[in-house]
Amino acid sequence: MATELVSGNEACARGAIAAGCNFFGGYPISPSSEVAETLAKILPGHKGIFVQMEDEMASLGSVLGASLGGAKAMTATSGPGFTLMQEHLGYATLAEIPCVVVDVMRVGPSTGVPTAPSQGDVMQARWGSHGDREVAVLAPASVREIYDMTVNAFNIAERLRTPVVVMFDEVLAHMREGVELSAPSHDELWRRPRPLEDPGPSFRAYLPNEDGVAAMPNFGDGYHFHVTGLMHNEKGFPTTHPETIRGLMARLKRKMDPLPFWLPAEHYRLEDAELAVVAYGITSRVAREAVDRLRDRGVLAGLYRPRLLWPVGAADLADTLGRFQSVVVPEMNQGQWVEVVERYLPSAVRVVSRSKLGGEPMTTEEILEGCREFVKKGVRAL
Amino acid sequence: MNPGKQLLRQDMMPHILCPGCGHGIVLNTLVRVLAKRFTSMDQVALVAGIGCSSRIVGYIDANTLHTTHGRALSFATGLKLSRPELTVIVITGDGDGLGIGGNHLIHAARRNLDLTCILFNNETYGMTGGQLAPTTVLRAFTTTTPYGNKEKSFDAAELVKAAGATFVGRGQAYRPDLLEELIDRAIAHRGFSFLDVMTDCTEYFGRKNALGGGSDLLFSQARGEEAIAQGLGEWPELRDPDGFPIRETVPMGVLHEVNRPTLEEMMGLAGYDAREE
Numbered sequence A: 001m002a003t004e005l006v007s008g009n010e011a012c013a014r015g016a017i018a019a020g021c022n023f024f025g026g027y028p029i030s031p032s033s034e035v036a037e038t039l040a041k042i043l044p045g046h047k048g049i050f051v052q053m054e055d056e057m058a059s060l061g062s063v064l065g066a067s068l069g070g071a072k073a074m075t076a077t078s079g080p081g082f083t084l085m086q087e088h089l090g091y092a093t094l095a096e097i098p099c100v101v102v103d104v105m106r107v108g109p110s111t112g113v114p115t116a117p118s119q120g121d122v123m124q125a126r127w128g129s130h131g132d133r134e135v136a137v138l139a140p141a142s143v144r145e146i147y148d149m150t151v152n153a154f155n156i157a158e159r160l161r162t163p164v165v166v167m168f169d170e171v172l173a174h175m176r177e178g179v180e181l182s183a184p185s186h187d188e189l190w191r192r193p194r195p196l197e198d199p200g201p202s203f204r205a206y207l208p209n210e211d212g213v214a215a216m217p218n219f220g221d222g223y224h225f226h227v228t229g230l231m232h233n234e235k236g237f238p239t240t241h242p243e244t245i246r247g248l249m250a251r252l253k254r255k256m257d258p259l260p261f262w263l264p265a266e267h268y269r270l271e272d273a274e275l276a277v278v279a280y281g282i283t284s285r286v287a288r289e290a291v292d293r294l295r296d297r298g299v300l301a302g303l304y305r306p307r308l309l310w311p312v313g314a315a316d317l318a319d320t321l322g323r324f325q326s327v328v329v330p331e332m333n334q335g336q337w338v339e340v341v342e343r344y345l346p347s348a349v350r351v352v353s354r355s356k357l358g359g360e361p362m363t364t365e366e367i368l369e370g371c372r373e374f375v376k377k378g379v380r381a382l
Numbered sequence B: 001m002n003p004g005k006q007l008l009r010q011d012m013m014p015h016i017l018c019p020g021c022g023h024g025i026v027l028n029t030l031v032r033v034l035a036k037r038f039t040s041m042d043q044v045a046l047v048a049g050i051g052c053s054s055r056i057v058g059y060i061d062a063n064t065l066h067t068t069h070g071r072a073l074s075f076a077t078g079l080k081l082s083r084p085e086l087t088v089i090v091i092t093g094d095g096d097g098l099g100i101g102g103n104h105l106i107h108a109a110r111r112n113l114d115l116t117c118i119l120f121n122n123e124t125y126g127m128t129g130g131q132l133a134p135t136t137v138l139r140a141f142t143t144t145t146p147y148g149n150k151e152k153s154f155d156a157a158e159l160v161k162a163a164g165a166t167f168v169g170r171g172q173a174y175r176p177d178l179l180e181e182l183i184d185r186a187i188a189h190r191g192f193s194f195l196d197v198m199t200d201c202t203e204y205f206g207r208k209n210a211l212g213g214g215s216d217l218l219f220s221q222a223r224g225e226e227a228i229a230q231g232l233g234e235w236p237e238l239r240d241p242d243g244f245p246i247r248e249t250v251p252m253g254v255l256h257e258v259n260r261p262t263l264e265e266m267m268g269l270a271g272y273d274a275r276e277e
């Protein structure tokens, strides 16, 4: 297989095709537009449909409609568009409609800096839609990983019937890396669950399978059923019955439990480490280099890199980092995922946020500087 | 027996509509058409937004989708493109389709996908308690225009026609016989078909404007000719000598019908099915 020079956005589009994506509905926005442009070009040749919608609400709406028709559907956007999509992300969670949403992060709030990188959407991805909801958010750190995680995202979306967000930033979107992109085999692609009952008046579309996932048919499969953003019973019909609502909410949360096992965090040189750095996405690349440079100077540093930002792999996080005195969390925001680290680590661990704003990526030197106060005196100058 | 009755989901009854609400008449008319046109509802999808009118899709035993406020047409667009063989009917209200969803409506008309959109126009936001809608006539009282409405209203049919719809019609809950024909023709039309259907909100619009009960409102739909002759005022201020409300006349029936390639034809989607083989 040949090595090619591919950008993150192109890798995302090609990962979607490899995953069997056959519907894209989108709206132009920097720095994600190349995902749409690439798919506009290649989807028709892969029995897929591309449609440019009138705004981001409509983009995700069209994706959800296509998915209910049986398509593997996706959209891509950036911060302001991601904000507009929150309504339909909440809808997709409650109505259990598989979909993939790519968010290429740029500087916010508001229009911010349209083509400069940031990691500012981490909390928006978690809490942007009203109400309680679990959401799968994947954070690739390289062009190759964008490709792979786009495939993962479709697999998770289909198997768990839930929206999956793939988040990276402007630098990863536009930079090119030499990669070999090998498509997954047919068996590596996961399918949505099949209905558990036969069609008929007593059919329950929201009857969960053993994974806790509603085993729904597609529209036009010969089943008659109702899909709504209202709280609903197993038939999909609206309800205000408190026990039914509690049961539904618990199931929607529980079905996400396997995710941290499917996408475990990367542990890099953590085994004997005395200082841990926690970083994801683009920032993890310089964090890795900082760890190596600290090691070169005799400082036992290691990197903990979550590949799944939500739901949090809390058990692994606590097991791995609970023994440290200090954990440094560099992020290109005012400190978002650091709150997760704080929440799941014992209070004896000192968790320190190192924030960078302004639309420039974090540098290795800045992470080294951020670690300086935790390095014992006598270590060669950092 | 009403031929549409077997299409209603008995376990969703009783429905949520208020006594005298015009929406029930439109629902009844719609299921009559569906029962006549389709031997099975397997390939029929009904997609709705949010509001009293949008709730009616839940009562029909088909593929039914109750989406978000104003955005039913975007879901319908994705569904129809992925499964062009399905008959997709969108149910919306005036607040849903012309207020929060106005942008989706004009773009759906422009795309000319083979969808049918039925807009239940009761000139108010019923479900939220009778507030000002983009269709509320001048001077009408709503819960957010306690001193009377000062904004001009939309003509939904003209708007959608200008946006590129290839079939536009207007009907009334007052004349279900004509409405039945209109819905049937709209579904038969190849391309984006749009119906502006006058229904009435007895509970809020009727009460706030002292227009009487459900039947008074229905009859007011019929008295428009006289209003034109008198050339006076704005409904609901306008009343006949007996004090009954007179509605301004707007054209009814098929208002616009042309042929233009549909989006699925332009995309070459004949026989397409997005489901996994």
Ligand code: SF4
Residues within 6 Å of the ligand: B016, B017, B018, B020, B021, B022, B023, B052, B122, B126, B127, B200, B201, B202, B203, B204
């Ligand atoms: S609130 Fe108005 S529109 Fe809604 S069901 Fe009642 S009468 Fe009909």
